[in-house]
Structures are given as structure tokens and as C-alpha cells.
Amino acid sequence: xxxFLAGSRDYKxxxxxxxxxxxxxxxxxxxxxxxxxxxxxxxLVPTFEYSKKQYMSCPYCLEDFEVAEEIKxxxxxxxxxxxxxxxxxxxxxxxxxxxRPKPRRKKT
Numbered sequence: 001x002x003x004f005l006a007g008s009r010d011y012k013x014x015x016x017x018x019x020x021x022x023x024x025x026x027x028x029x030x031x032x033x034x035x036x037x038x039x040x041x042x043x044l045v046p047t048f049e050y051s052k053k054q055y056m057s058c059p060y061c062l063e064d065f066e067v068a069e070e071i072k073x074x075x076x077x078x079x080x081x082x083x084x085x086x087x088x089x090x091x092x093x094x095x096x097x098x099x100r101p102k103p104r105r106k107k108t
């Protein structure tokens with residue numbers, strides 16, 4: 001008798017946090033950014049990844065938004081880690097993180 005064991009497994013990784021405005025409820029807050037990876041498993045050993053998506057979660061309306069490929073690099077440059085967030089809270093600088101960025105002037 002022979003058993004063939006195959007399937008898939010989901011992995012979630014927290015990438016960090018980003019201050020932005022929710023497109024659903026309009027509130028500004030710190031969004032959690034996570035990456036979900038799916039791997040094909042053969043005999044309980046993950047063999048290859050077949051899907052990778054990033055999501056942002058609104059802390060107010062709890063809506064999840066998939067991150068578009070076009071903005072992943074820009075979003076990655078704005079991410080802050082758990083340690084940076086903790087430091088900002090301890091130093092009373094959370095309001096500064098949540099402040100809307102000032103528009104950049106174009107150089108002419």
C-alpha cells in the first residue's frame with residue numbers, strides 16, 4: 001500500500017507598519033502590512049512557493065487591502081518595524097508618524 005501526501009500551506013509574515021489613509025473609511029492610521037505566501041508541500045516538506053501577496057489592514061474598519069505590484073517598492077521604503085513603532089510611542093512621537101506628509105515641491 002502506497003500513500004501520496006501532497007498539499008499546500010499558508011505562511012504569513014508581518015513586514016511592518018505604514019501610516020496612511022484608509023480608502024474605505026477615510027481614517028488615517030498605522031496599517032499593518034503582511035505578506036501571505038503559499039507553498040506546495042510534498043510529504044510534509046514545503047517544496048516551492050506558488051503564490052505571494054501583500055496586504056494592508058486598516059485598524060479602524062478592519063478592512064484588508066491587497067497591495068498592488070506598482071506600489072510595493074514605494075510602500076517598502078515607508079515601512080517601519082515593530083521596534084521603531086515602540087520607540088516612537090515611548091518617545092511621544094506617534095502623532096508625528098501619523099501626520100500627513102507635506103507635498104513635495106517640484107524642482108524647476
